[in-house]
Amino acid sequence: MADENNPSGGGNGGGSGGGTGASNGKNGKVGLVERVTTGVKDDIQALKTDIPAKAKEQIEGLKDPTKTQVYTSIFRHKHDDTPRNRALGVLSNVFLHLHPAKINRDAVRYSYTWGMGGITFYLFIILTYTGVLLMFYYHPSKVQAFRDVLYLEHDVPFGKILRNMHRWAAHLMVIGVWLHMFRVFLTGSYKKPREFNWNIGVLLLVFTLLLSFTGYLLPDDQLGFWAVTVGTNMARATPLLGHEGPFGSMLGMTPYNDVRFGLLGGSIVDANALLRSYIWHCIGIPIVASVLMIVHFWRVRKDGGISGPAPVVLEAEADKPRRGPKAAGE
Amino acid sequence: MDWRQLWEICSAPDNVPIVGLIPLLAFYIYLAVKQARANDVLIEQLEADPAMAKTHHRKTWPFKPGWAKEVHVWPFLLRIEFLAAIIITIILMIWSITLNAPLEEPANPNLTMNPAKAPWYFLGLQEMLVYFDPWIAGVVMPTMIIIGLMVIPYIDTNPLGSGYYTWKQRKFSISTFMFGFVILWVAMIIIGTFIRGPGWQWFWPGQTWDHNRLIYEVNRDLPDLFGITSNMAKIVFGAIVVGGFYLVGGGAVYSLFRRKMPKDFQRMSLLQFSLMAFLWLTMIALPLKMALRLLWHIKYVWITPWFNV
């Protein structure tokens, strides 16, 4: 019986044991038992050598995690620190491909860029994230709104910090946008060929302010109520379209059909205004702003990356077509 | 000196961003000025030494041949971006832990807040309401600001100073923008936040915001000063003053450009120049009107049955 079992068949010995036993039915039970025990013994012997070998192989494989199947399935290329890979890392990454692979060496200097554009975008992401979480707890109705904010403050786990972060990130974003615009102007970055992108930027600035403003009313407290009342009262005086504005009454504008009524959905700041505010704040403006942002970033790339730091241009060279002496850097 | 009042205003949660904005702005202006000065010095050197101009890499930062002219975004830019993200996260979280977002009483249309203030970033506009009728301050001005900002690239014909800080090459545009942004916009916000108290009255920092304060102020209209009474005459007079301002101002701008910035003037088309002049004058009109109001208590310049300016 032992002869019949070659070592290489050891692995299958156990599995086919039943079959063998049946064919040797006459040998009786003793034969079968013997065959099974030798088979098992043989298996244990083989395991002793196989497991260390496999383990070693496994450890070797883990030494370079970038080679594992899981890793390569996630990251599509190698990350050896080569210029090619550095470039690929940016270009082939869905999140990073807004960037070019290489940029002007001085453009990484913080003192030049102030990083405000990026910070603003990052804040926008934070705002979206916290905003979505806040939406889980908020109902834009006169009955619920204030209560929901109280609920957020007192009941929701991390609700308070969530609301605080949303609020303060919004304020920071306004500051960020302003400083961004300030820097862009001071470095003359709106100049040819970036005129259009500057316009987009101005619109984004306006939308940032509107986002913040529409959010102001949502807690439905005195602060928001009166800020929005003051803010929208100006709309009464819109020329032609406001009932208190120049020529407004001549055009038949009343408190019930003018532009302010349209903004608030009523003649006073009330349930409708709250709902409108909410929808503009959470859906309308973010969508428009996101589209504009996409265009903004895309144009940054298409217009040749960020404007500088560029080599200075002398007065004398001003009207020449080239943007700087080509040889200068070499 | 009422320190408590000052502290109350500065520590109001929604005012904290402005309090933060002031040093931030100062710091960045300093940063810009410093770099502009360095660039200006470099430009002067290069202009004085054409040979050097040919070879110099034309930046103020050190450069050696052999150094890469372009660097990889990964890691050289991204590491800074990530760092910035981390720092912003830290700032935001600390801010959020330590300072609660304001939440006041439930909205009550029957109880007017005094002062009722717009969000801080609109306080500039609200401050303008003092000097102009709502349709100008609330509608025309913001529209003009947006339009003005948007046309900047099209009326700024100066090809210099693109991509680097400089003062010498863009004196007019930079001074105009600084005036518009820092002096008018930010300063008005600061006035609106810290100076305007109950009843939108003027309180110096450290003065107590007394809700009962009464101020006697007679605001006159410019035509009245000249003894003009008839409505028609007022319309005409106002139109003359306003039109005159733009005409005379336009002339002044023209003479300024012709003398000081002939090259810029040459580069500009008629439309560009007149648009620029109009916007510039409109911007100047704001502090002028403020001065008229604050110093001479003049409310309107141009009175018509339909609108007042």
Place this chain on the structure above:
Amino acid sequence: MNKKTGWAGITFVVVALCALLVLAACSKKEETPASSPTAEQPAASAPAATPIDPATVASINGTVKFDGPAPKAPKIDMSQDPGCKGMNEAETYVVTGGDLANVFVYVKDGLGNRTFDVPKDPVVLDQQGCRYHPHVLGVMAGQTVQIKNDDPTTHNIHPTPKDNREWNESQPPSSPAIEKNFAREEIMLPVKCNQHPWMKMYINVVKSPFFAVTGKDGKYEIKGLPPGDYTIAFVHEKLGEQDQKVTVAAKDTKTVDQSFKPAAE
């Protein structure tokens, strides 16, 4: 412009903002739990009083006088109830030869926080001839007062205390004695009978056993007093209270006299 400025910038922003935030943030109170948070045990029992050494006890005695002419006791006609028999005299002022009876004398102050055992024996208040015997009674707080009716008529006993509970019970002739006690200290607690309006007596409830009532001779004696400084109070139902301070040494026998002036009416 170099990179240093850039980093200085970031650091500055961070520091500046943090500083501002910290400044602007409401000062938060840190909850510091109290160090040893165990509830205080209420002072359950007063410190054990120093036992009185019978060898050192002193006594106080004296006479209470009435300055002035003895007021004539008004006569009371008890004929409205035949069970009362004959005439009676009011007992408000019982003055014999200048000695004032029915004055309650007790140690008002000076015993500290000593506590005393309440005697098991009851004090007896008897109603006889439509009068109370005695007219002024001293009793320790918690001590039983046994009220008997030896008259052939029904009485009701109606104490009207200030600091104790009021009650009013009927006691027909030859019914068993009523036993009551008073838990709180009260001086000159009036007791009356609503059916015989002239019947009136006073119970004095005190916490110490050091009290006495002057007899017809105006004499009283308080025994068993440990040495110390005391305030002795003399209380008369109409003439009010008068105090005297006295210091008694061990085994002392002090005489403390007191006199009352007629009430100005």
Place this chain on the structure above:
Amino acid sequence: MPEKPIPEQDPITGKSFAIHYLIATVILIGTLFWALYDEAWGQRPWKAFQDQWKDRYSAFLNTAKSTSAKSEQSVEQDPQYAALKQDYEKAYESSKAKGDEARKKLDDASARLLAVQSVFTDRRAYVNALTYELETSTSASAKASKQKDIDAYKAEQATVEFPDGTKKKFTFQQLEETYNEIRDERTRLSLELGDVLKPVTAAKAKMDDYISDHMVDLTPAQIEGLKRKTTDWDPKIVQINVAEANIVDRCESCHMGTREPLKITEAAMTSKGSKKPDEYAQAFVSHPEPDLLQIHDPDKFGCSPCHQGNGRATTSIEKAHGNYEHWLWPLYPKENSQAGCQSCHSADMVLASGDVQFNTINNGKDLFRQRGCMGCHRYEGYDKEPEDLNSVGQQIKQIETQRKENVKNTADLMKQADAAESNDVANELNTKAVDLRVANSKLDGRLQQLDFQSHSLMQDQKKVGPNLKDVRLKLNKNWIPVWLKKPSDFRPTTKMPNFRLTDRQIQAISAYIWQSAFTDELPKHKPGNAAHGKELFEERGCLACHSIGEGDQMQGGTFAANLSRVGEKANYDYLVRWIHNARQRTRPYCPYEKKDIGPEDYAKKGLPYQFDLDHSKCPNDGHELQVQNMTVMPSLRLAPEDAEDIATYLMTQKKQEPSSYAAAPFMDDPALKEEGKKWVRFYGCGGCHEVSGMEDEGRIGTELTFEGSKPIERLDFALFTEVAQRGGKGSEPIKDKDDLARLPDGPAKDPWYDHKGFFEHKLAEPNVYDQGMVKGETEALRMPNLHLTKDQVLDLTTFLLGSQETSLPQSYQYKPGDARHDIQEGWWVVKKYNCMGCHQFIPGQRTILMGLKQYQDVQEQLPPKLLTEGARVDPEWLRKFLSNPALSATDTNRNGVRPYLKVRMPTFSFSDNELRKLVRFFQALSQQPLPYIPEEVPTLTAKETDMARSLFSSTAAPCLKCHATGDPSHDKIATAPNFLLAKERLKPDWVERWITDPQAVSPGTSMPSGLFKAQDNRYVFAGPTPPTFNGYAGDHRKLLTDYIFQLTAEEQRRVAASMPRAKAAVQPSSSRRRAAVETHHAASGGSR
């Protein structure tokens, strides 16, 4: 820069950011942890509170447990307990053997059952499965074969191994039977065991009940339970959530002890070693009024509806208490906490729960009324007669129009019917016409009721101050300007506030009221006996409302004026009239014509000049007249001579001679009259006084119904806004020493920019917010200084703080529709007439008279306590009594029920409205249903009557010794009412309760307790019973009651005569006891 050396290495690519990242990451992680900490602890200070609570409360419970163990021990030492214990032990011993045996049997049966069960259920499951297959088989053959299988299986024998080791074989059938058998056996055995143990458990329960019945505190076992709960406590938010009222209160997350069954004090919760109770100790105390929580179950009411604060907030103490700027409902300060009652109980005049009176808010409400605040300020519910009158008037108008319309329509319909084409149509029209006439008759009834209403309302209308139309008749002319200067100088406790008038204003006002007053003649009176007057004044009960003497000498109530200096100002003749009948008016006023009606108006119509409650129609147009003075002062039904005596006595009450007042000739200056009218109107004098020409003036002040919820910005702190917000030194605007003393907390130290601060300052010095302002005479604040005391300011502030528009649902408002509404209504009347000055309504309540020196020894001379009045008297009788307390139309100079009392129940001339309210009030207060259906009193047999009579007059129960009989010589010494009144007046069931234990019904009464004792389900007489009672099995108490209700005057006389005392009373002695003398005196006073 070129000057700088160029570094070797490229600074852009060569620089490492490792250190920056390291630092930033560390900070970021730190921040994250901070955020986590903040979330877990920083924002949750209650966790620290709960930790502390666990420690401190367990320690406290340990102490409590040992005390409780001690008291348990002492209970256990009681012989009664020992007896119970013995019973228990005996029962235990006697049942032990039997019980053990039964238990053993039961155990055995259970084990056997288990053994059978395991086999049986297994086999049954198999049978069931087979049966299912059988049922679902389709072919008959398959069914048959399955059936065979089942039968075979059932017939198969299964082995069961019993617990004792025996094995038995059973077929399925046997198995089933055995199983059922054993099961039944077990049931039977367990019942048996129960029977055996029953006496033991019963004895044990008795023992335990004894302990819990005799322990005042919790038993150690209960305390142990509390302790376990405390130590096992996991920190968590404790929340009350009432969705219907939008209440979410987490107060108990920190205030853990609020509802604990033990009394927890601050001291008990203070940690060892610290002297002052810290914030934890303060937070852990139990609710001071646990009984209140019984009525207001926190699970329904939460905390914030009463206490306010931000129930949701748990982030800090300030937040939770709502003590921050933007929370509109901050916690009521401790001393003002009763303000919370007002949010639901604004319709209640008196708040009491059991014997606990909520006096801060009650006094606040009283003050608001008594001090005449509602004269200037409207407040929902206060002084509503004028408004009601108005609405009644409107209803009358409406109904009258309706009526006219109906008359017209009826005529029209009848005309149509006459001309109708068919009979059907005619009949229909006629029916309609008839219906309309019926409708009109109903309207007539309604009109009649409304007329009664307006009559009542006119009668109910009262003013706080006296009628100034009478000043000429009443007052010393020269005194008026002195009074107006500063009323409290003349009479420190007066209700008349100080209006801070200028001399010119005083002159003008005096001139107006003087010149606009009546000039009618008063009947002259001769002077009376002042000494007798003083006696009457002190005896008749004047002092329940009025006071006399100043400063420490002051005696009496504060409800009405202090009369110490009345002699300086009053006119004797007027005073006599006033004392005799204060309601008597000089001239009636017609609100319709807006004029005072004089004899000339009556003469015009040929009517006699007679006006009183029965003659209250205007001679000119039939409108209802105001025929009474609008005062609450009642008539004491004094003889005219007595009134003269009292007036004479009062005229002696003076510090200076009336003639010593400086002459005030300006009062006759007609030029001043108009200006005076302006000022009278300006200061709203008509709010509290009747002033000629001001009858229809509205209230000059702001409405205060919801003053407490007015936004703080609407409260005008004027120049003190900033000062109040900041507090600190020098933030107290009040400088005047007297006014400063009115502030409940003394001069302000902390910021006081809140409602409390505003109200307190305003009440202490009403013109405080004018300070520093430059204002004209007519612009200055008008509110006068009410010279309130500290406590009064606190009370009123509490009342105002609570005057809020509540957000609670309607169902939370205390507006009961049942008898409790009668109680609510009644209190307004009771308070209006100061009934509580004489009578006790609430256990523990002190009346004014109780505090008077003269009653200290003769408490039985006090007016009766009304604690159970509704249960005591027949409501119909009560109505009669209240409208005429003399109970007689002719013999009025006496008390109807208690002639032996010297203090007199006055005639208040209640309107029908008020009578109705009062009767209902008393009935409701004692939970008596209305209408009252008297209990049948059985007629006694002659034997029973004899028995009752013998008891009634026995020595042991000498009823007639004290109760009046109508025999004047006896009644002189009587101290209790006449039995003859009982039948009409009393309720029999109450009488039974009364004679059993009068002290329980009316503590302090002269009627002794202990007359009856309980014996075998009945009450028997406690003293020796007359021999006739031998063998009587009825209730003695009931017998006596029935006898009393059947008592006739004749029977009473007979019994009285049979009593020995009657003989003795014949010879009155000169030296009677003082009380007797006084009675005599009073009697002689009446017939002098």
